[in-house]
Amino acid sequence: MRLSRFFLxxxxxxxxxxxxxxxxLMLRAGMVRQESAGxxxxxxLGLRVLRKIEEIVREEQNRAGAIExxxxxxxxxxxxxxxxxxxxxxxxxLRIADRHEREMLFGPTNEEMITEIFRxxxxxxxxxxxxxxxxxxxxxxxxxxxxGVMRSREFLMKDAYSFDLDAAGARHSYNKMFAAYxxxxxxxxxxxxxxxxxxxPIGGDLSHEFIILASTGESEVFCHSDYLDMPTPxxxxxxxxxxxxxxxxxxxxxRYAATSEMHDASAFDALSESQRVSARGIxxxxxxxxxxxxxxxMRAVVNGPDGKETPVQMGSYGxxxxxxxAALIEANHDDAGIIWPESVAPFTIGLANLKxxxxxTDAACADLYARLEKAGIDVLYDDRDERPGAKFATLDLIGxxxxxxxxxxxxxxxxxxxxxxxxxxxxSLSPDEVINRFTA
RNA sequence: CGGGGUAUGGCGCAGUCUGGUAGCGCAUCUGCUUUGGGAGCAGAGGGUCGCAGGUUCGAAUCCUGCUGCCCCGACCA
Numbered sequence: 001m002r003l004s005r006f007f008l009x010x011x012x013x014x015x016x017x018x019x020x021x022x023x024x025l026m027l028r029a030g031m032v033r034q035e036s037a038g039x040x041x042x043x044x045l046g047l048r049v050l051r052k053i054e055e056i057v058r059e060e061q062n063r064a065g066a067i068e069x070x071x072x073x074x075x076x077x078x079x080x081x082x083x084x085x086x087x088x089x090x091x092x093x094l095r096i097a098d099r100h101e102r103e104m105l106f107g108p109t110n111e112e113m114i115t116e117i118f119r120x121x122x123x124x125x126x127x128x129x130x131x132x133x134x135x136x137x138x139x140x141x142x143x144x145x146x147x148g149v150m151r152s153r154e155f156l157m158k159d160a161y162s163f164d165l166d167a168a169g170a171r172h173s174y175n176k177m178f179a180a181y182x183x184x185x186x187x188x189x190x191x192x193x194x195x196x197x198x199x200x201p202i203g204g205d206l207s208h209e210f211i212i213l214a215s216t217g218e219s220e221v222f223c224h225s226d227y228l229d230m231p232t233p234x235x236x237x238x239x240x241x242x243x244x245x246x247x248x249x250x251x252x253x254x255r256y257a258a259t260s261e262m263h264d265a266s267a268f269d270a271l272s273e274s275q276r277v278s279a280r281g282i283x284x285x286x287x288x289x290x291x292x293x294x295x296x297x298m299r300a301v302v303n304g305p306d307g308k309e310t311p312v313q314m315g316s317y318g319x320x321x322x323x324x325x326a327a328l329i330e331a332n333h334d335d336a337g338i339i340w341p342e343s344v345a346p347f348t349i350g351l352a353n354l355k356x357x358x359x360x361t362d363a364a365c366a367d368l369y370a371r372l373e374k375a376g377i378d379v380l381y382d383d384r385d386e387r388p389g390a391k392f393a394t395l396d397l398i399g400x401x402x403x404x405x406x407x408x409x410x411x412x413x414x415x416x417x418x419x420x421x422x423x424x425x426x427x428s429l430s431p432d433e434v435i436n437r438f439t440a
Numbered sequence: 441c442g443g444g445g446u447a448u449g450g451c452g453c454a455g456u457c458u459g460g461u462a463g464c465g466c467a468u469c470u471g472c473u474u475u476g477g478g479a480g481c482a483g484a485g486g487g488u489c490g491c492a493g494g495u496u497c498g499a500a501u502c503c504u505g506c507u508g509c510c511c512c513g514a515c516c517a
Contacts, residue, residue, distance in 0.1 A: 012466065012478075013452050017510055037509070091441090092516080109517090143441065143515065157517055209517095286517065320517035354476060389477040396477090407476055417476090 001347070002369075003382045003394075007044050010394060020216055022329035023148030025338050029398045031325070038145025038153030045398060046325065048346035050156065053321045053328075054135055056187050056343060057158045064180035064239050066131040066160050071113050073137055077103035079112045082298050092140045106139040111294050111316060114161040118312070119300040125165045128302065128312070129173055133160030135321065149322045150218075150282070150330075156322040162315040165304060167291070168242075170313035174206065174289045175245035177317040179233045181210050181285050182252070184319065186232035189341030190331060192284060193227045195257045209259065210285035214330040217280035222268050224255035225275045259283075282327045289315040332422075338399030339422050347380040349438065350400035352391045354407035356383060364416065365406050368431055375439040396421065404434055 009030040017034075018024040026032050031046030042050060058068065077095070080086035086093075094106040107113070114132060122130065135158045145153050162173035178194065185192035190212045197209040211221050230252065238244045256267055259281070268276060295301070295311040304310045332339045342348065349372060353365040369381045380400060382391045388407065395403050405417040415428045418437065429437065 009450090011451065015451065016446095016453095019511080034509090138517075140516075144511095144513090146511085151516075155517065159517085283517070318517050323517060352476095356475095358475095387475055387477090387479060389475090389479080391478090392476085393478045405476075409476065 001378075001380050003380055004384050006380070008394075008398070009043065010397065018148065020147050020150070020330070021333055022150060022216075022326040025329055025333060025397070026148055026326065029338060032149060034148075038142055038151070040149055040152060040154070045346050049325050049328075049340070049344055050321055052344040052346070053188065053324050054156075054158075057184055057319055057321060058135065060180045060184040060187070061133050061158065061160060063183075063235065064131075064176045065129075066133045066162075066177075066180075068134060069117075069132055070134045071107075071110050071117075071136060073107055073139070074104050075107045075110075075113055077105055079116055080105065083112050083115075083294055084297060085112065092142065094139050094141050107136075108138055108140045109157075109316075109318075110134070110136075110159055111161065111314075112298070115294045115298045115300045115314070118161075118163055119295075119298065122163070122300075122312075123302060125302045125304045125310075129162065129164045129169055131160055131162040131173060131177075133158060133317070147218075148326055150326040152322065155320055158319045158321060160317040162317070163295075163300075164313045165302065165310065167313055170289055170291070170315055172242045172245055174287065174315050175242075175249045176239050177287050177315070178208065178249050178252070179237060179239065179245060181287065181317070181319070182233055183235070185210060185212065185284060188324070188328060188344050190284070190328070191228060193221070193223055193257050193281075194252055195221065195223070195259055196253070196262055197259065197286065198261060206289040208253075208287050209283050210287075211259065211281035212284055212327055212331060213277075213279045214282050214327065215280055216330050217282040219281055219283065220260040220263075221258070221279055221281035222260075222263055223257035223277050223279075224271060225277050226255055227257060228277065282323075282330060284324055284327050285317075285319045287315065287317040289313075332399075336393070337397035340399040340401055342401050345378075345399065345401050347378045347400050349377060349379045349402045349404055350395040350398075351379055351381045351404045352388075352395060352406065353381070353383055354388045354391065354405065356385045358408055360411050361406050361408060364411055364431060368404065368406070368416070368434060371435050372438060375435070377438055402438070 011028045014024045015027050018027055026046060029045060030043050032040040032042055035041050077086055093108050096104050098104055135156065137154060138157045139154050142151060142153050145151055160177060164170040164173055192210040192212050194208040195211050197207045233248055256271060258264065291313055292311040295314055301309040301311050328344060329338050332341060351365060351369055353361050355361045365381065369379055372379045399421060401421050403419040403421060405419060410416055414430050416431060416434060418427045418429055418434060
């Protein structure tokens with residue numbers, strides 16, 4: 001992408017409403033624009049990151065055996081009356097009426113709808129297990145939206161729903177999502193620690209929150225230091241092997257880890273000084289096993305091997321990709337701006353032409369740009385007629401992991417500079433070496 | 441939902457107390473000079489002062505009502 005043809009509305013000053021660093025940087029880098037309290041437009045740069053995150057989430061859901069579909073954002077009130085949550089959900093649910101005065105709502109979550117879809121088609125235990133998910137916009141009318149997309153009213157959520165014949169099967173489904181979540185966050189360069197959680201309004205008796213550590217996190221968390229170095233489950237782990245999955249779950253939950261609401265000070269204090277990690281955290285995922293809470297009232301039943309009808313055992317599993325964008329910035333930034341992990345970066349390379357109009361730099365940049373693009377690398381080519389300082393500041397701000405800097409001085413010796421945004425390390429390489437570096 | 445604050449050009453702000461027809465920095469546009477860490481000079485454009493009433497010869501400024509947004513607390517992907 002040529003920057004001169006892109007839409008990147010950078011702000012030099014920080015809008016006053018932005019309190020936390022991720023919100024400030026998202027506004028300054030032209031990633032989002034607030035349209036109303038807790039409602040944001042995603043500008044091109046922000047959208048590229050959101051899509052990268054979505055794709056990682058999708059790949060790991062698919063790997064764990066979940067199947068993608070897409071449910072609507074607008075739902076019927078009748079569906080929610082069946083489960084009893086229409087009244088119970090309260091003011092967080094945005095209720096609307098259509099032209100026929102039919103009561104509708106903007107979905108805050110999809111347990112009812114997925115259960116309705118399930119019961120319409122599935123009759124036999126032979127069709128289980130089943131795990132269906134979608135990535136769709138949700139609306140929860142938060143009392144007090146804040147922190148930009150970290151706590152917004154409209155937000156993107158990946159929600160998966162598992163269906164099993166019995167509790168043991170549901171447990172296995174839960175464990176598979178548990179493993180998928182560990183992989184998902186690890187691929188984004190995040191250390192997400194599963195912590196036992198309250199089930200809240202979703203209900204049920206088994207639940208974990210996935211918390212990433214960040215100094216600006218909303219909640220206080222406590223955990224065993226071993227969690228900082230636990231190995232991520234490999235891509236080819238045996239998702240269908242119940243014992244392997246249970247073993248992984250047990251390994252990841254046997255040590256102390258809790259948010260402040262679930263904190264047990266005496267258990268935590270039993271750890272040695274060096275084992276105690278007390279930090280701030282951001283919730284990026286939440287998984288629940290809730291049995292027949294919805295299948296019972298909504299009559300989602302299957303015929304078991306014994307010929308009897310049984311309500312299915314369900315679980316639900318959520319990740320907020322839009323919140324993750326902010327969480328990733330909270331965990332990856334410095335004074336100059338954002339530092340994207342490579343897997344979610346909007347562009348992999350920022351190519352800066354320090355002297356637009358100079359025949360040599362123009363030609364060198366055009367050549368590098370074409371060859372890197374041809375190799376399938378996302379390159380942002382800063383071909384604007386700006387001074388070098390402005391280009392450095394822009395690339396630092398938007399956090400592109402690698403900067404390739406082409407100026408007359410280096411080019412006179414056949415060299416361009418490659419700078420690593422995270423480490424600040426600079427190398428002087430020939431254009432051919434640059435191509436090899438990034439295409440090898 | 442309780443408490444507090446705020447609303448003036450794209451962004452950040454002054455002007456409001458004491459009424460006289462709107463200003464500064466950044467950004468934008470034009471020209472010249474510049475060009476390895478957010479350039480300099482000269483010129484230009486852009487604002488129903490949140491909305492609706494009212495007081496007054498005259499309202500950004502005073503009065504009344506409303507709305508948006510932000511912050512602090514209790515709740516949440």
